[in-house]
Amino acid sequence: MKRFRLPLAAAALAIALHGAAASGTNLYIRVNQVGYRPGDTKIAMAFSTSPIGSAFAIYPAGQAASEAKAAYEGKVTVIEGVTWGKWTQHAELDFSKFKTQGRYMLRVGEASSPAFAIDDKVYEPLPDQLLEFMREQQCGYNPWLGKPCHTNDARTAYGPLPFGTELDCTGGWHDAADLLKYLITSANATAQLLLTSEIEKVSADRRAQGRKGVAHTNMFKDIVNARGDAGSNGIPDVLDEGRWGLEWMLKLHPTPDALYHQVADDRDHCGPRMPYAEIADYGWGCGSNRVVYCADGKPQGLGKYKSTATGVANLAGRYAAAMALGQIAFKKLDPAFAQRCQKAGIEVYALGQAKEGAQQGNSYKEPYRYEETTWADDMEWGAAALYRVTGDKHYLEDAKRYAKLAASESWMGQEQTKHYQYYPFMNTGHFMLYDLADRETQQLLAQYYRDGIDRCVRMGKKNPYRAGVPFIWCSNNLIVALVTQCLLYERMTGDMQYHAFMVRQRDWLLGRNPWGTSMFTDIPAGGVYPHQPHLTTTWLTHRTVRGGLVDGPIYERIFKTQLGVKIQQPDPFADFQSELAVYHDDHGDYVSNEPTMDGTASAILMWALSN
Numbered sequence: 278m279k280r281f282r283l284p285l286a287a288a289a290l291a292i293a294l295h296g297a298a299a300s301g302t303n304l305y306i307r308v309n310q311v312g313y314r315p316g317d318t319k320i321a322m323a324f325s326t327s328p329i330g331s332a333f334a335i336y337p338a339g340q341a342a343s344e345a346k347a348a349y350e351g352k353v354t355v356i357e358g359v360t361w362g363k364w365t366q367h368a369e370l371d372f373s374k375f376k377t378q379g380r381y382m383l384r385v386g387e388a389s390s391p392a393f394a395i396d397d398k399v400y401e402p403l404p405d406q407l408l409e410f411m412r413e414q415q416c417g418y419n420p421w422l423g424k425p426c427h428t429n430d431a432r433t434a435y436g437p438l439p440f441g442t443e444l445d446c447t448g449g450w451h452d453a454a455d456l457l458k459y460l461i462t463s464a465n466a467t468a469q470l471l472l473t474s475e476i477e478k479v480s481a482d483r484r485a486q487g488r489k490g491v492a493h494t495n496m497f498k499d500i501v502n503a504r505g506d507a508g509s510n511g512i513p514d515v516l517d518e519g520r521w522g523l524e525w526m527l528k529l530h531p532t533p534d535a536l537y538h539q540v541a542d543d544r545d546h547c548g549p550r551m552p553y554a555e556i557a558d559y560g561w562g563c564g565s566n567r568v569v570y571c572a573d574g575k576p577q578g579l580g581k582y583k584s585t586a587t588g589v590a591n592l593a594g595r596y597a598a599a600m601a602l603g604q605i606a607f608k609k610l611d612p613a614f615a616q617r618c619q620k621a622g623i624e625v626y627a628l629g630q631a632k633e634g635a636q637q638g639n640s641y642k643e644p645y646r647y648e649e650t651t652w653a654d655d656m657e658w659g660a661a662a663l664y665r666v667t668g669d670k671h672y673l674e675d676a677k678r679y680a681k682l683a684a685s686e687s688w689m690g691q692e693q694t695k696h697y698q699y700y701p702f703m704n705t706g707h708f709m710l711y712d713l714a715d716r717e718t719q720q721l722l723a724q725y726y727r728d729g730i731d732r733c734v735r736m737g738k739k740n741p742y743r744a745g746v747p748f749i750w751c752s753n754n755l756i757v758a759l760v761t762q763c764l765l766y767e768r769m770t771g772d773m774q775y776h777a778f779m780v781r782q783r784d785w786l787l788g789r790n791p792w793g794t795s796m797f798t799d800i801p802a803g804g805v806y807p808h809q810p811h812l813t814t815t816w817l818t819h820r821t822v823r824g825g826l827v828d829g830p831i832y833e834r835i836f837k838t839q840l841g842v843k844i845q846q847p848d849p850f851a852d853f854q855s856e857l858a859v860y861h862d863d864h865g866d867y868v869s870n871e872p873t874m875d876g877t878a879s880a881i882l883m884w885a886l887s888n
């Protein structure tokens with residue numbers, strides 16, 4: 278919602294980078310710019326306004342076509358019946374059979390693709406690179422800036438305490454470009470980071486078993502300490518970041534019967550400033566305390582707009598899941614902390630049972646808020662995770678009951694939903710329950726995942742890229758959820774029927790899309806990626822940050838009706854927009870180019886699963 282003018286040089290840079298047609302042709306090739314593992318399905322996309330030739334070739338990167346011998350030659354597969362904007366011709370370039378590691382480019386006639394790698398370890402650095410963005414979002418202490426911020430969070434609204442009571446809610450993460458903090462997103466981010474670490478441990482054990490006598494190494498680096506400053510502390514950084522979330526969440530649960538869920542509201546939207554130089558006024562003075570809302574399960578709002586909350590179980594279930602995963606992650610490293618996590622998880626889960634229903638995000642002066650309505654998914658996740666740490670059978674029975682309530686209810690297959698209505702965007706509870714459940718329940722859980730994916734497969738047939746999501750706000754987060762659901766399904770069942778579809782979604786995020794851009798800031802180095810994200814800290818400091826997942830492409834009609842959104846510079850992607858979706862690498866576009874904390878955390882899990 279913040280609007281600034283961009284230097285025109287930046288626009289020129291973006292135009293120079295957008296690639297990739299050879300002069301005199303109007304044929305473009307889109308690839309996953311980071312690259313492919315040798316055994317992957319590997320399918321690039323070519324498009325044009327006139328018929329595409331019948332053959333393509335792969336050459337070593339950096340060699341002129343006239344000098345190089347093709348490393349692989351293949352036939353193009355024309356895609357019939359779907360178009361994208363003015364682009365009437367599309368073809369897939371399938372080089373799955375080519376498995377030689379190296380760095381390459383694709384050519385069709387005179388057109389070439391950006392360079393990409395084929396390498397077994399191509400996704401290994403990504404989780405750590407995305408953690409750089411998570412650290413940039415830290416509140417209370419921000420290691421990217423090397424400074425504290427918001428050290429006087431917060432004063433209470435709603436709940437048992439008198440309005441305006443001081444409560445220590447320092448820590449956590451800024452949600453996106455704005456500086457609010459939400460339990461609704463942070464509990465999901467925390468739980469996914471901790472699940473990433475668990476999954477990595479299992480994968481590392483598996484790798485070690487395959488190489489007798491070789492000690493297993495964690496995929497995650499240890500290059501920062503507990504608060505995110507440079508220097509190792511003996512703990513993988515993904516766990517440091519997960520604990521950063523847990524520590525904040527523990528503060529939001531100060532007594533057994535209380536759960537707070539949101540610090541600040543859209544009074545935050547009051548102009549560009551650094552996090553340590555707050556100017557927003559929540560009624561206690563400019564830059565003074567911010568408000569913290571207590572989750573009471575009722576509609577809330579201190580200004581013009583009210584939420585339509587019905588309970589607290591969405592927040593409570595995710596909270597319990599994160600705390601149980603915290604117990605698992607830290608029981609050896611810090612037993613006392615692990616015990617605190619377990620106790621908080623059990624207490625908050627009980628709050629969810631007492632108030633089934635969903636608490637939404639709160640807005641004050643604008644109509645936009647997180648409008649989650651689902652809660653059985655979260656209670657299933659919490660119950661399954663608590664069963665893991667306590668062995669208490671009633672959690673297992675709860676998880677099975679909530680699993681059937683949640684079933685496959687999802688955004689998957691819908692053209693339109695309310696903002697964050699079906700959140701988290703995939704039901705991790707089904708995966709957490711799977712290996713604990715009886716065979717009959719397992720079959721149900723697998724079917725729920727298949728039902729969602731099948732609906733996305735059908736939706737994907739409407740565009741040449743087979744992108745299986747609706748282009749509502751945060752479509753990239755939906756893509757991440759879809760890829761993750763496919764990968765978890767494969768781990769659960771061994772059924773690979775969705776693998777090629779999953780790869781098409783994954784590659785969409787790294788450049789196999791109409792705009793030919795990665796959707797992660799600064800990834801890959803030297804590639805086409807968001808250079809002008811809607812992010813105040815990078816804007817004001819003229820620095821870049823690596824790893825932030827931007828919201829992503831959005832229906833043109835939504836872009837045109839969103840309040841206050843306006844691109845600031847000539848659109849380097851103008852040729853590649855369509856009615857179905859537009860994307861702008863433009864600081865003024867907060868609907869398609871704003872990196873989000875929770876989307877990035879979810880992508881960390883996705884990349885870890887991809888390794």
Ligand SMILES: [Ca+2]
Binds near residue numbers: 500503517
């Ligand atoms: Ca560390």
Ligand SMILES: [Ca+2]
Binds near residue numbers: 591700
């Ligand atoms: Ca939910």
